[in-house]
Amino acid sequence: MEVVVDKISELPEPFLHYILSFLPIKQVVQSSTLSKRWNHVCSTIPVLEFDKSFFESKLWCQDTKETCEIQRKKVELYHFVEQNLLSRRRQGLSIKKFTLAVCLSTPKSVSRVNRWIEYVVKSDVEELNLDFQTFKWKWKSYYPLPQNILLAKSITVLRLKACRLDSYFGDINLSSLKILSLYNVGTNDQIIQNLVAGCPVIEDIGIENCCGLKCIQFSGLPKVKSIELKSNKGVETVELEASNIYHVHIQQFEASKINLVPCKNLKLLNLGKLHITDSCFNYHISQLPLIEYLSVYWCDKLESIKISSHCLKTLHILKCDKLVEVEINTPKLCKLSYLGGNTISFSVTALAYLSKATYQMLHPDAPWNVKKIELLANLSNSKLLELLNISSTKDMVILKELRDIVSSPSYRVKQLKVEISKSFTTHEFIELVDSLLWISPRLELLLITHGEWIDKNWYRETISFKFSYEKPILRGENYSCCKFLPDPCWRHCLKSVTIENCRAPANVETVRADKEILEKYFYENAKILESFQFNPKVE
Incomplete structure (x- = not known):
């Protein structure tokens, strides 16, 4: 056996x-x-x-x-936890990680958790995660954090949620703490300042949705790499001094004063929902020479900003409603995205490395005009251009009257990606393609992503157009379709078109109609077209 x-x-x-x-x-x-x-x-x-x-x-x-x-x-569960922790304490066993998520509804439950925390701290816990679930809205009624936690030299990671940290004024000694996360914690300015000062090797600080704070001031933090401050009610001022900090994210609804200038090694900066002025923003950007990533969103007082940096590689400007003018001088910028209206004026220079630009239309149904086309032109010095948040194909159709008086805005763009929410008919499909080929008249790749309901199922498909060209032979003709362009458009040099993955699962009649009208469109408009391939996806 x-x-x-x-x-x-x-x-x-x-x-x-x-x-x-x-x-x-x-x-x-x-x-x-x-x-x-x-x-x-x-x-x-x-x-x-x-x-x-x-x-x-x-x-x-x-x-x-x-x-x-x-x-x-x-x-029985409470008894198991109690006996397990007590046994470890008696055996002298250390705890690498302790997580507790429990609702404290009675004085007895509070006493029980106090004992557990005492056992855990005495067992030299390294990572401590505490979530005291509560249905109380007033933070002053939250669970008061035991003071022995703030003297635990073994803790390297401390995450606290839904508790109070507002009545401790003794020494704080978290000599091993590297990561601190506070969420929905009631506290005050002095406690937070003392807490961080009592963590000499701290590297990562996160404070979110906390109450009782007005001014967050951190200084003398040589080890800190990242600080995130989000949605802390009542915070008006943020001042940070950390010589080696790499990443800062500040999202504070009421903050009108920030000082990050001492953070000379800062590389990643997110500023959101702040009441800072143009002068404050411009000064900070000029004083932070090593920034490589900058995201600015929902800053409602910004109107005219200047971004000049020799290191910046990624820039996002999102929903700053009063912003009307942006001056960008960033020779190493690789990615640029803008989400907002079309009345903004962009002045963009020195973008030799720009590989991707994204324009998310805040009001996609607003008609195309000269201002909107100028905005698109300033975002078109990239290899790939993305046009997002478009509701329907008609939002991308540019009238002939407008095409006759302005130049194609994105003639340098080789790859264009367009995302459309709604499905479209074959006729609307042709109008869309025609308009996109006017926007970018020498494309090598066109991607159109759209959604469609079929038999109560939502499908998201990407239609791919690949184009190849011959060098145009100029015979002294004056082409009206490209009179504003430095070179002839696709109509005079397009050699081949390959269309793949056309539509979501569709019936044979729809696929055939797409093929016929697209083939007719390209052969009628491309003077020297030699090859047209249509490779549909049919299920």
Whole structure:
């Protein structure tokens, strides 16, 4: 009779701990019943995650007996956590990671959690994640964080959610802390300043949706690499001094004063929902010479800004409603995106490296005019141009009267990608292609992405056009279609067209109609066309 060998159980304990760390804690508990060895392994695992899936959220039901059973199981779970932590403490076992997500509704539950935290801290926990779920809206009624956490020298990662940190004025000594995350925490300016000052090796700070703050001031942080400040109610001022910081993200509705000038090594900067002025913004950009990534969004006081940088590679300007003028001088810029109206004036110079420009239309149904075409022209010094947030094909159709008085805005663009929300008919398809080929008259690749409902299923398809050209032979003719262009347009040098993946799953009649009208369009308009290929996707 063949003997079955349990090779997994024979693995060294650290390997088993590593395997179990990927399982939910309930499955770890179940594994402890397999054998004495597994019981020992499970009771000594250094990663403990008692999250929402461990503590059932259902507290009662209409059936009294079922409610009692639910409460009994909850008591058993609490007892398991208590005994597990107490046993570890008595054995001197350390905890690598401890996660607790629990609702504190009674004084008894608060006392219980206080004991658990004491056990965890004394077990030299390294990563501590605490989420005190609450239905209370007033943060002053939140769970007060025990002070022993702020003296835990072993903690390297501390994430706190839905608690109070507002009444501690003693020394803070988190000498090993590298990552600090506060979400929905009640606190004040002095506590936060003391907290960060008590973390000499801290590298990453995140403060989001916290209350009680007015002025966030951090200084003397030589190790900090990243700071994120988002949606902290009441914050009016942000001042940061961190000589080696790499990334800053500030999204504060009421902040009107910022000072990031001391952060000379800053490379990634996100500024959102701030009340900063043009002069404040322009000064900061001029004083941060190493910035490579800049995102500015929903800054409602910006009207005329200047961005001059020799290092900037990516620039996003999104929904700054009062912005009417942007001057960009960034010789190394690779990616540029703009989301907004069409009344803005762009002055763009020195974009030799620009590979991708994106224009997301805030009001796509606004008719095309000279101003809108000028805006598109200033975004068209790139190899790839994306036109996004377009509702229907008619939003991209440019009238002949306008084409006759202005030049094609994107004649340098070789690749054009257009995203349209609604489906379109074959006739609308031709109008769209004709308009796009006027916008970019020497395309090598055209991608049209659109959505369509078919049999109650939503399909998103990309239609691909690939073009190849011959060098045009000029015979002294004056072509009216390209009179504003430095070179003849596609109509006079297009050699081949290949169309692939046309439409979502469609019937044979629709596919045939697309092919016929597209083939007719290109042969009638391309003077020297030699090849037309149509490779539809039919399911």
